Amino acid sequence: MTSTTEPSQRGGINVARLLMSFGPLMFLAVLIVVFTVLKPSFIDPINLFNILRQISITGLIALGMTFVILTAGIDLSVGSLLAFCGMVAAVVAKGGTANTLSLSTSGTQGYGWFAALLAAIVVGAMAGGVQGFAITRLKVPPFVVTLGGLTVFRGLTLTISNGGPISGFDASMRWFGTGLIGPVPVPAIIFAIAAILCHIVLRYTRYGRAVYAVGGNAEAARLSGLRVDRILISVYVIVGFFAGLAAFVLSARLNSSEAVAGIGYELTVISAVVIGGTSLFGGIGSVGGTVVGAALIGVLQNGLQFNNVSSYTQSIVIGLILILAVAFDRWLKSRVRR
Numbered sequence: 001m002t003s004t005t006e007p008s009q010r011g012g013i014n015v016a017r018l019l020m021s022f023g024p025l026m027f028l029a030v031l032i033v034v035f036t037v038l039k040p041s042f043i044d045p046i047n048l049f050n051i052l053r054q055i056s057i058t059g060l061i062a063l064g065m066t067f068v069i070l071t072a073g074i075d076l077s078v079g080s081l082l083a084f085c086g087m088v089a090a091v092v093a094k095g096g097t098a099n100t101l102s103l104s105t106s107g108t109q110g111y112g113w114f115a116a117l118l119a120a121i122v123v124g125a126m127a128g129g130v131q132g133f134a135i136t137r138l139k140v141p142p143f144v145v146t147l148g149g150l151t152v153f154r155g156l157t158l159t160i161s162n163g164g165p166i167s168g169f170d171a172s173m174r175w176f177g178t179g180l181i182g183p184v185p186v187p188a189i190i191f192a193i194a195a196i197l198c199h200i201v202l203r204y205t206r207y208g209r210a211v212y213a214v215g216g217n218a219e220a221a222r223l224s225g226l227r228v229d230r231i232l233i234s235v236y237v238i239v240g241f242f243a244g245l246a247a248f249v250l251s252a253r254l255n256s257s258e259a260v261a262g263i264g265y266e267l268t269v270i271s272a273v274v275i276g277g278t279s280l281f282g283g284i285g286s287v288g289g290t291v292v293g294a295a296l297i298g299v300l301q302n303g304l305q306f307n308n309v310s311s312y313t314q315s316i317v318i319g320l321i322l323i324l325a326v327a328f329d330r331w332l333k334s335r336v337r338r
Contacts, residue, residue, distance in 0.1 A: 023328075024276055024289060028296045035303035042306055049185055053253070055298035056187035058265060059291065060246040062272040063198045064239030066290045069273050070202075070215045071235050072282025073135070073142040077149030078243050078269055079262035081127055084153040086247035089120040090166035090257035093173055113173035113252075121244035127153065128240020132233030150266070157259050167256035177253025187249050194242070199287040211235065215282030264315070271322045272297050280326060 035042045061078050068075050093116035110116075127149070134145045179186040202208035213221040214231050222228045251257040276293025278285025297318065304314050 024292045024296055028292055028299060031296065031299050031303060035299070035306065038303075039306050042303060045183070047302070047306075049183065049188075051295075051298050051302050052188035052191075053185045054302065055294045056185070056191040057246050057250050057253075058268045058272060058297070059191045059294035060194055060242045060249070061239065061265065061269045062276075062290050062294050063194055063287065064235075064242035065269050065273045066198070066276075066278055066285060066287060067202075067211060067235040067238045068142075069270075069278050069280060070211050070282060070285050071232055072215050072218075072280070073232065073235065074146060074270070074280075075128075075131070075149075075236065075239050076143065076146040076266050077127075077131065077153055078239060079265035080150045080153035080157065081124060081240060081243040082247045082250065082262035082265060083157045083257075083259060084127070084160075084247075085120040085124045085244040086251045086257040086261055087157045087160045087166065087259065088123045089116040089244075089248050089251055090169070091160065092116045092119040093169050093251075094166055110170075113170070113176070116169075116173060116251075117176075117245075117248045120248040121241050124240040124242070124244025124247065125237045126240070128236040128238070128243070129233060131240075132236030135236070136229040136232050154259075161257075161259045163259055165256045165258040169252065169255055173252050174255055175252070177249055177251070177255075187253065190245075190249060194245070195287055195291050202287055207231075207234075212283055215284075217283075267315070267318060267322070268297055271318055271325070274322060275325045 032043070041047065061082065065075060065078065093110045093113065095110040131142075131145050131149050134140050135142050176186055176190070181189055202211065210221070210226050210231050213224070213226060214228050218228050221231075247257075247261070250261060272293035273285070273290050274280060274293070275296055276285070276289030276291070278289060300317065300321075301314055304317065309317075
């Protein structure tokens with residue numbers, strides 16, 4: 001009796017693990033095939049590079065969100081934080097908020113692209129650190145803290161900009177959003193470099209192992225000597241850093257920083273991370289999965305737009321996919337435990 005049941009159980013576990021590892025990638029391949037059959041122009045290089053530009057912004061934030069979700073946390077403020085960091089970068093780049101609607105760069109007394117980039121990532125990292133402090137020291141749940149951050153950062157953005165955009169940056173800053181290196185968009189290269197660095201940190205460093213340990217069992221990690229609170233604060237600093245970097249790239253791409261930037265990015269970013277295989281319960285996931293998840297969301301949005309599906313319907317589809325991804329994740333884990 002035992003010899004006949006064990007092979008089938010092993011087979012089930014292997015299938016479950018195979019789906020956990022390659023399910024998102026297989027779904028991405030299916031999506032590309034379906035959209036190509038519906039409209040062959042979907043795989044034109046111009047459209048594919050456009051998809052790369054689209055996913056680079058949310059993909060950068062998703063890299064940071066991977067660290068947060070690996071610790072069983074969540075950050076709902078990333079869209080508003082992106083808008084806030086982008087507005088700060090614009091103020092630094094333009095040297096103030098005067099003549100905000102002008103696209104002209106003549107006569108501007110700004111501080112250049114490097115100062116704008118530095119301001120965006122420093123503000124993002126500091127904002128993430130403040131939220132991490134509130135979560136660890138004040139013992140407020142991440143959902144509540146970052147939900148509050150969502151409204152606070154949006155309010156700060158509106159206050160700085162008086163509700164309007166700040167536009168017109170010099171060519172050196174715009175290059176980070178619209179430039180090419182060979183045929184490849186600069187934002188896609190920035191995203192690729194960031195993904196490689198995050199993969200190395202999570203997979204091959206002591207800090208990365210600590211992040212997984214905290215997500216797997218925070219109390220056990222604390223008893224083993226890890227400084228859990230510091231690690232938790234650090235992951236919110238990381239996601240804030242990437243929100244700032246993404247804000248700079250987005251502002252450079254649009255040649256404008258807008259108070260309404262990043263609305264709805266929370267859903268897109270969390271969907272990319274979870275669909276990529278990172279568990280909302282912590283301890284399981286990878287940067288590679290997040291990259292695939294971001295690509296999947298980007299292909300899905302672009303393909304639906306290509307087929308004239310309204311943006312409202314796109315939100316419905318992405319929301320349903322997120323729910324199904326979490327349900328599928330829990331089902332797979334139950335299969336593996338057997």
